[in-house]
Structures are given as C-alpha cells and as structure tokens.
Amino acid sequence: xxxxxxxxxxxxxxxxxxxxxxxxxxxxxxxxxxxxxxxxxxxxxxxxxxxxxxxxxxxxxxxxxxxxxxxxxxxxxxxxxxxxxxxxxxxxxxxxxxxxxxxxxxxxxxxxxxxxxxxxxxxxxxxxxxxxxxxxxxxxxxxxxxxxxxxxxxxxxxxxxxxxxxxxxxxxxxxxxxxxxxxxxxxxxxxxxxxxxxxxxxxxxxxxxxxxxxxxxxxxxxxxxxxxxxxxxxxxxxxxxxxxxxxxxxxxxxxxxxxxxxxxxxxxxxxxxxxxxxxxxxxxxxxxxxxxxxxxxxxxxxxxxxxxxxxxxxxxxxxxxxxxxxxxxxxxxxxxxxxxxxxxxxxxxxxxxxxxxxxxxxxxxxxxxxxxxxxxxxxxxxxxxxxxxxxxxxxxxxxxxxxxxxxxxxxxxxxxxxxxxxxxxxxxxxxxxxxxxxxxxxxxxxxxxxxxxxx
Numbered sequence: 001x002x003x004x005x006x007x008x009x010x011x012x013x014x015x016x017x018x019x020x021x022x023x024x025x026x027x028x029x030x031x032x033x034x035x036x037x038x039x040x041x042x043x044x045x046x047x048x049x050x051x052x053x054x055x056x057x058x059x060x061x062x063x064x065x066x067x068x069x070x071x072x073x074x075x076x077x078x079x080x081x082x083x084x085x086x087x088x089x090x091x092x093x094x095x096x097x098x099x100x101x102x103x104x105x106x107x108x109x110x111x112x113x114x115x116x117x118x119x120x121x122x123x124x125x126x127x128x129x130x131x132x133x134x135x136x137x138x139x140x141x142x143x144x145x146x147x148x149x150x151x152x153x154x155x156x157x158x159x160x161x162x163x164x165x166x167x168x169x170x171x172x173x174x175x176x177x178x179x180x181x182x183x184x185x186x187x188x189x190x191x192x193x194x195x196x197x198x199x200x201x202x203x204x205x206x207x208x209x210x211x212x213x214x215x216x217x218x219x220x221x222x223x224x225x226x227x228x229x230x231x232x233x234x235x236x237x238x239x240x241x242x243x244x245x246x247x248x249x250x251x252x253x254x255x256x257x258x259x260x261x262x263x264x265x266x267x268x269x270x271x272x273x274x275x276x277x278x279x280x281x282x283x284x285x286x287x288x289x290x291x292x293x294x295x296x297x298x299x300x301x302x303x304x305x306x307x308x309x310x311x312x313x314x315x316x317x318x319x320x321x322x323x324x325x326x327x328x329x330x331x332x333x334x335x336x337x338x339x340x341x342x343x344x345x346x347x348x349x350x351x352x353x354x355x356x357x358x359x360x361x362x363x364x365x366x367x368x369x370x371x372x373x374x375x376x377x378x379x380x381x382x383x384x385x386x387x388x389x390x391x392x393x394x395x396x397x398x399x400x401x402x403x404x405x406x407x408x409x410x411x412x413x414x415x416x417x418x419x420x421x422x423x424x425x426x427x428x429x430x431x432x433x434x435x436x437x438x439x440x441x442x443x444x445x446x447x448x449x450x451x452x453x454x455x
Contacts, residue, residue, distance in 0.1 A: 042067050043441070044080035045087050045417060047094035051424075053393040054408045056386050058425055064094065066415040069441035073411050087446070089419050092435055095389060096409050097142030097416025099396035100371050102267075102288055102309050102360030105132050105157060105171070106149045108368055109317070111327050114190075114238075117150075126153045133157060133168030135369035138445050140418040140434035143170040143396075143406055145360070147228040147267055147288065148177035150187070155223050167444060167453055172225040172400055174267065176204040178215050178255065179230030182239060183246035184269060190238025190329070206247075209254035216258040227259045227266045229284070232275030235318055235335045236328075236365065242335040243272030243292055252282030265401060267309070271339060273297055280306050286399060288360065290350065291315070291342050298353040307399045308347075308355045312377040313370070314362035315343035348381035357383075358399040359392035372431040375424075385428045415441040421448075 043066045050062040063080055065072040080086050106129040110116065136144060146154045158171035179185025185204055188196040199205040201215045216227060231252055233241040252268075259266045260283075268279040271291040279287060280300045286307035287293070293301075293308075301308060319340030322333040351357060361374045378388040397407025405414045419436035437445035444451055 042072070042081055042084040043087060044084040045094060045438070046078060046080065046090055047092065047419065048090045049093040049423065050074070050409060051093060051095040051386075051389060052408075053096055053390050054410070056390060058093070058386075058423070061090070062094065064409060064415075064417060066417075066438070066441050069415055071409060071411055071413050071415050074409055087436075087443070089436055092419040092421050093423055093430075094409070094417055094419045094436075096393040096407055097414075097418055097437075097439060098140045098371075098392045098434075099143040099145075099359065099400065099406065100136070100141045100169075100361055100363060100392070101145045101286075101358045101396045101399055102311055102362050103136070103144040103146050103368075103371075104148055104362070104364035105129050105136065105144065105146050105168075105368070106153050107364045108132060109321070109365055114329060122151050122153050125150065126156060129153065129157045130160075130166045130168070132364075132368040133161060133166065133171075136363065136371065137167055137169050137439065138434075138437060138450055139369045139371055140420075140431075140437055141169050141371055142416040142418070142437070142439040143400070143402075144172070144363075145226060145267070145396075145400055146171050146173040147226070147269075148174060148185075150176070152176060152222050152224070158225075170439070172402075174226045174228035175219055175222055175224040177228040177230055177269070178204045178206060178212075178219075180246050180251070181205055181207055184230040184232070184234035184237050184239070186237070186239075190331075206251060206255075209250050212251050212254035213258040216255055216262065216264070219264070220262045225264075227255065227264045228269065229255055229266060229279075230269045231279050231282075232270040232272040234269060234271065235339050236332055238329055238331055240331070242339045243275070245272060245275040245278060247275070247278070249278045249282055252278055252284065256283040265399075276301075280304050286358070289314070289343060289362075291339050291346055293346050293350065295353070298350055298355050301350075301355050302353065305356065307395075308350050308357050309360035309399075310343060310347035310350070310357065310378070310381075311360050311362040311365075311374075312344045312347055312381065313374045314365040315340040316377060317366035344377055344381045347378065348383070351381065351383050351387075356395070357387075357391050358396040359388065360396070370432075372434070375428050375431040379428045385425045388428065389424065389431075415439075 045064040050059045152175040154173040161168040177185045231247040265285040268284040276297045318336035322336035394407035397403040417438045420430040424430040435448040
C-alpha cells in the first residue's frame with residue numbers, strides 16, 4: 001500500500017518530506033513561536049528617512065507605527081505614541097520590505113550540482129532551502145516569487161514559513177516550471193537514454209494545448225501560486241540552444257487562458273526574440289531574462305502591459321563562472337559565456353523603451369543572500385537608483401498582484417520594513433548592507449545583527 005501511494009503521489013511525499021525536514025531543522029527554527037510572550041501592542045520605528053516608493057521621494061524623519069503585524073500610521077517628525085516600544089533607526093533610511101520576483105529557494109549553484117541531483121533526495125534540497133530562505137530574509141527580501149523547483153518542495157517551504165516554523169520571506173511559488181520535451185524545463189536533459197524516459201504533464205512537460213491546460217490544473221491541485229513556463233531555450237540545462245523557440249503560440253495561449261481562469265499569473269522564461277514575441281502575444285504577465293529582446297518585442301510589451309524581470313545578476317554570474325574550468329559542463333559553459341554578458345545592455349534598452357520593469361535576480365543561479373547586487377547592476381545599466389528601489393517594492397508588488405498589502409509603507413498595509421545605514425539614492429551599494437528587517441511586524445534583524453526569534 002505504501003509503495004502505491006509513493007508512486008501515485010510523489011509531490012505529496014516530497015511536500016511532506018520537506019515539511020518534516022524543515023520542522024526538524026532546529027538551527028533556524030522558530031519552534032517556540034507559539035509559546036512566546038506577546039510583543040508590545042504597539043511598536044514605533046523612528047526612521048531618519050523613509051523612501052516613499054509610491055511617489056518616488058525620500059522623506060525626512062518619520063515615525064512608522066506598527067500594531068498587529070500591520071502599519072497603523074506613518075507620521076512625519078519624531079513623536080512616538082505613548083507606551084509604544086521604540087526602535088531607533090534615526091541614522092538609517094527605511095523603506096518597504098524588498099521583493100525579489102525571480103528566485104529558486106530550494107537549490108543553489110555549485111560545482112557539483114549536476115552530479116548532486118543523482119545522489120540527493122528531495123529532503124536534502126528541502127533542508128538546505130531553510131538556510132537559503134533565512135539568508136534571503138536577512139538580506140532584506142521579505143517577499144519572493146519562486147519560479148521553479150524539482151518536485152513542489154517549495155510549497156512545503158512556503159507553508160513552513162507561513163506557519164512560523166522557520167524564518168524566511170513570504171513565498172509565492174510556481175512549483176515546477178512548465179516546458180516541452182527536451183526544452184529548458186525538461187529535467188532529464190543530458191541524461192543517458194535509460195534514465196531520461198519521457199516526462200509528461202505530471203513533470204511539467206507539455207506538447208499540445210490539451211497538455212498545457214492539464215498541466216496548469218495540476219499546479220492548481222498542488223497548491224501553487226503562479227505559473228512559470230519555458231517558451232525558449234535556457235543556459236543552465238544540458239541542451240544545445242539557449243534561445244530557440246520551444247513552445248508554440250497555441251501552447252502558450254492554452255497555458256495563459258487556463259491559468260487566468262484559475263487566478264494564476266504567468267511568468268515566461270524567454271531569452272530569444274521569437275520566444276518573447278510569442279509569449280507576449282500569448283498573454284503572459286511577465287518576461288524573465290529577455291536577453292535577445294528586440295525593439296519590436298519591447299514595443300509589444302509596452303502595448304500589452306507585459307512586465308520585464310531582467311535578472312542581470314544571473315547573467316553576470318554565469319558569465320564569470322563560465323571562465324572557471326569545470327564549474328559547468330562544456331555545453332552549459334558555452335551558452336553562459338555567450339548569453340550572460342548581454343542581459344545588462346538589454347535591460348538598459350528596455351528601461352529607455354518604457355517597458356515595465358520589476359526586480360528579480362534568479363537567485364540560486366548565484367549564491368542566495370547576494371540579491372541586492374542586482375541594484376548596482378540595474379543602475380549601471382542606466383536606471384536611476386530610485387527607480388530600482390521602486391522596481392523591488394511597489395512595481396514587484398504590482399507584478400505579484402499584492403500591491404494592496406505590499407510594496408509601500410502606508411497605514412493598513414503589511415508591516416514589512418527594512419532599513420539601510422545611509423542614503424541609497426546617493427549610494428546604491430548600501431542596499432547590500434541592510435541593517436534592519438521587519439516582516440509582518442516581527443523584527444528579524446536589528447543594528448545589522450540577526451534577531452533570534454525562536455525564544
């Protein structure tokens with residue numbers, strides 16, 4: 001009976017294993033959350049400056065009053081409510097919790113990564129994901145969109161974080177990415193024939209409009225939050241092309257129509273210009289990477305209101321690692337060397353073309369916790385510092401369809417607040433030095449030191 005259950009329901013087993021592994025991880029677990037003394041009814045954050053992401057302005061001295069995990073009020077000046085717990089951030093610049101709209105929290109780049117997948121169980125990835133999640137939160141990213149895992153293990157990670165078992169960012173996950181046979185989403189690319197098999201819809205592999213609709217419904221059944229498709233080739237899989245078109249327009253339209261019926265937004269990994277064109281015409285909500293995006297693609301994206309998530313840091317990292325002998329398989333290294341250096345220039349052109357841009361990094365392609373380097377690369381591409389911070393707050397919240405709760409510091413919104421020691425508009429590198437992190441009204445980092453939330 002047990003063998004039949006494992007065969008029929010691998011995602012349920014993976015989620016259960018991941019949840020059990022996360023619960024057993026005492027190093028970062030907040031297992032005593034339920035027994036903690038209640039926090040003060042009201043907390044007042046005394047900020048030296050506050051970035052108003054809605055209006056693109058830096059405000060002066062500001063008091064943010066937090067109660068019950070929500071922002072109660074935002075007032076200029078330094079007068080705190082009587083009886084409130086005061087947190088002194090007067091030498092720091094506060095802003096909304098940061099959002100990374102493209103992460104993979106259940107994996108991380110490694111020289112041995114292509115071999116590890118033959119030795120590690122899903123539970124191994126799940127346990128490590130608890131470390132990556134904490135690292136991401138302490139870097140100031142209180143919300144992420146997770147765009148691909150192996151067996152829906154990111155759902156278990158999301159649930160464990162939501163239950164207060166482990167610290168980490170708020171996760172909106174796509175579970176497994178969807179693509180076509182042999183395409184960038186095919187998990188068996190590069191395998192010998194007796195191991196490769198023929199992955200199907202349960203594995204996220206589609207080859208028709210009917211397959212596409214079924215695969216989306218399987219994501220709904222699995223409890224995912226967003227849909228991720230792979231209409232073009234990619235860099236890190238062991239297939240030949242990094243940019244060829246790999247999904248038909250009909251398949252993309254079937255994904256989008258079904259996804260929108262079920263309330264999902266659709267993110268499209270796409271490097272090649274033709275794949276981008278099909279994805280935009282097909283109605284996707286965002287283009288990820290967009291390396292070979294041309295002027296016609298950009299025009300279409302503006303017309304359709306399609307978001308762009310550049311992930312410049314991923315291109316920069318793989319370009320540099322491709323020069324390290326043996327870090328990637330030869331086929332992957334060649335694609336990384338060719339595609340990686342191009343993303344930054346594309347992002348700069350997209351900004352000038354008025355394409356809507358949201359912050360995302362492809363975390364896992366580079367080590368988790370280094371997400372904020374993306375700000376520096378966006379500025380180097382020609383984007384103003386304020387624009388990049390808005391991209392990681394209000395714009396990303398709009399992309400995620402959660403701008404009513406996230407993306408700005410305002411009364412009634414979720415109390416996600418981070419701070420840096422100085423003015424990031426003058427020095428964007430300060431975004432890599434987040435000194436204060438609050439998520440849902442709970443402080444996880446204060447004066448650049450992690451706070452133990454387990455006692």
